[in-house]
Amino acid sequence: MQLSGHNWDVRTVDWHPHLGMIASGSRDKTIRVWDPRSTKCLATIKNHGDMVTQVQWNQNGRWLLSSGRDCCIKLFDVRKLNEEVTTFVTKRQVHSIAWHPVHETMFASGGSL
16 A cells, blocks of 8 residues: 655655554655555645654544644644644744654654753
């Protein structure tokens, strides 16, 4: 299976924990949400100002978190993927994010020094 749509290389992917969707983030500054059964793109999110470094669904699948070289972490609700819920601005590029395994609204991030 091949999912085509990003205009530059894909840097990160994550499976939705319940719905079988895939989120991908690219150097083209976009996040795409895919239905792998049909290979169709369900949503294209253009909210980052630079490369998307990581995407990750939380355990219940309601929230999608993304990080980027634009020094931002963005939170999206699966029901309204094109509208970010909130943006966390950092002083440096963000390279990784991880949801807490128990607390559904807590996450950690890592980036450049």
